[in-house]
Amino acid sequence: MRDFDVIVAGGGPAGIMAALAAAKVGVKVLIIEQNGFLGGASTAMSTGPVSPFHFRNEQVVKGIPQQFMDALVAAKGSTGHMKTLDPYGSGDSLGFFDREKYKLVAATMLEDAGVRMLFHSFISGVSLNGKTVTGVTVTNKSGLRTYSSSIVIDATGDGDVAVMAGAEYIKGEKDSGLMQPCSAMFEMANVDESKLYRYVLDHPEEFEWKTDAIPLRAFDSRLKKNYFVIQGFKTLVQQAMDSGELRFGRNSLLMLNGVNPHSMHFNSTRITGIDATDAEQLTKGELLGRNQIDSVSEFCIKYMPGFEHSYVSRTSSYLGVRETRHIIGEYILNTEDVVAGRKFSDVVSRGYFPIDIHSYSSPNGYDEGGGSWVTLQDTYDIPYRSLVPRTVDGLVLSGRVISGTSGAHGSYRTQGGIMGIGQASGIAAAMCVLDNEQPRYLEVKKLQKKLISFGASVYRDPEAMEKEEAIARKAVENFLATHKEFITDPTKIQ
Template sequence: MKQIYDVIVVGGGPAGIMAAMASGKLGADTLLIEKNGFLGGAATASVLGPISPFHYKDEQVINGIPQDFMDRMVKEAGSTGHMKTLDPYGSGDSLGFYDREKYKYVAVEMLKEFGVDILYHSMIDSVDCDNFKLTGLTTVSKGGDRLHFSAHVIVDATGDGDIAVRCGENYCIGDPVEHKFSPSSAMFEMANVDTEKVFRYIQENQEDFEFLSDIVPMREFDDRLKQHYFVGQGFKKLVKKAVEAGDLEFGRDSVIVLNGIHPNTMHFNATRICGLDATDVVKRTESEIDGRRQINSVSEFMIKYVPGFENAFVSVTNAEIGVRETRHIEGMHTLTGMDVYEGRKFEDVVSRGYFPIDLHNPDGKEGYGNGGVWKVPKDTYDIPYRCLIPKHIDGLILSGRCISGTSEAHGSYRTQGGIMGIGQASGVAAAVCAKNHVQPREQEVKEIQEELIRLGASVYRDEEKAKAEKARARKIAQEYIKEHEGNLITLPEILKEYED
């Protein structure tokens, strides 16, 4: 392994993977450093559910290398590709179900094809940052072995902005006033579930659910993954009964279920861990313990109370809690909630956002409208290159959920699809800066935009393409509704919207 690289990416989650792929594909000598012995970050280690949408009202907004990755996953029998939710409330416009083990495998194979070096089991011990210029870093292994690396540009894809903070950059945790942040969750799956029985229960008790939707296949995928896909958040009557009986103790007042990637499995994003700062190792330890207790309580509740789970068991749990929000690093521009909601555009756009502002209740168990927020933007919005550039540090590019934005804006771009797009942009920017031997803040954005477009990224809206995508999605949804008439859980008023 070399000691000097053009680009070093720290963090092998979705943003870091895309950054390293983009940098490598553009020919930069690239190293990806990851703390675990596998890639995926929260997508694999935290047992996330489906990949959040790449779409805004059926227009595909995230494209290029992230879509290449999805296509490869489908080819390797590891994903359904993007599936359409008939009712996007609570989930977004589409969901991309995936096998986490295939995710780990495909990510490495593609990175190797792009010539990227990977270093596992490594934490950052120190950074070389003098006069606000980052030039290298030292990693440390579990056994104390240290390796030193230098690079023209380092990409901070740690999620928490660890490299930027080590360099002394300013940051804010959560919102700027009370420093409250979206809670974390411990995620898990159950197997040996009678999913059709669960579906029928939801169908017969629609009034007991906050949101529910059928999920429509949009492309062919491996027969092993074919099943009846759906999502529902509720079971409120059963939850209330179990809580009163002392059989359930967790951080919410309802349970959300949706399919796992394999038949007869269900995924749970059903716990809530409030008020514990995940950048504080003691607090994070408390979060892990609390999350594990909630997993046990919820899973036992499902077996005892919910039809279809009588013979089920916990098959997968997270290796670490899923963290939604920690530090927002100060950059040359800070994206705001109004930028997101109004769908604002910027000349230095390098990625586009689209997901609703999704803020989980930081204080209690209640959902959207009672402490939580679900607010759909008026249009897609631009993520400026300046949000990826730290305010004071040279030699560093921000990536993923730690870019410069407010807590409200972060509530939209933090989802997996969004940070894949940001990751691609950060990797392209890093490779271009290394090639031109310039600091990120000095690089003309036009060249970065051109390279992104060459990779297939949707930097700007293609009106004709978007129109065709919407028409195709509507037609497929209509055919699905007709074929499954009488066997749907989507509310009638939503189904009516698909009528011509």
């Protein structure tokens, strides 16, 4: 007898989707999270809006992830997907959300689905029967406790369970070992967003990229405002860097609206050379991050139009960690697969986001120091084999830790893609329990059928795509008809 059928390790976007999906298939699920709330990077690391569920105008992540977005919109906690007029640097859409609502909506959905939640519990050990994972041990206020299960889903982001079980992995880029830089994220409140927008309108040459984000569907009126993304402020930043006032590892500022009135969110600090699986290095990163936040926010208050009366209203409670380990699975998804939009017969989810690698060694955007922003030729498939560790049984991989190269990870790592993978991992794990089968032997056709019955987008649906195109086209027409001035370069509108 096991305590649970499925244990989900980690309550980030992947873990939430995995737990919901497994419970909806009808098995007994426990989700374990070290924080006192759900959301992972999206709440604890205070990351930006939910990345697109879209490739151009086609929605490629559907099913439970979309139900979650709908619930967030219904709770007055999100704008839902907004189309970016110029996708460079942002992706094709952005779902602005309130992190406090995100935590609550996720917990409510899990509760309603019958998932048991265990917070404030760090997974510090695994139980093994030979090479098969049979449970995990947590360290928490109650001491040490072991929970057993038929299948464990590793959604820890860093692959903690897989590594403790002896799975093979690579860290960062295979040859160099380089991992994407970390960022300490923060938000400022009491910002005069209109004044800031005016500055961008009047100084377009100061920005590397900028876009308006426009609504595709209705959302609560209290969240309504001008949504935009900007990267630049070249002259102001250069002056402050030359005078030694500004220290943040980059040479331009990336910011976008928070969902709450008069708030701006910053993805602007950069901490390079940190291995975030090493607690001492992580501590160093946290300290550097706090200093950079202070430097950037004081700079904004002193020099930036619209920030005169603003203040730092939120900082990440965990340094923003983009990349650590990639567990080796039965298939290693690679950059070529992603860029060419490769399709696989064992597809369980679809990827769509450009390869977004922040520069490892240069303060520049994407053009130096190994950074890249590569748009894809088409959507690509996430093969089921990338969710199955090569040498360990009883374990399904989920979220950013699945089997892929550093380059491929640069695409599937954002939230939309991660949620699609989470959904697939949860259904797979539950089906393994019901079929009494190890993940590597699960019948993929049956899994795909189940995913489709849950509304997941496993294959392109031309009819749905046509409707999505029409909605997006209409939204753009409406925006252009009602806005005399806007910051997006008209030649770049897509």
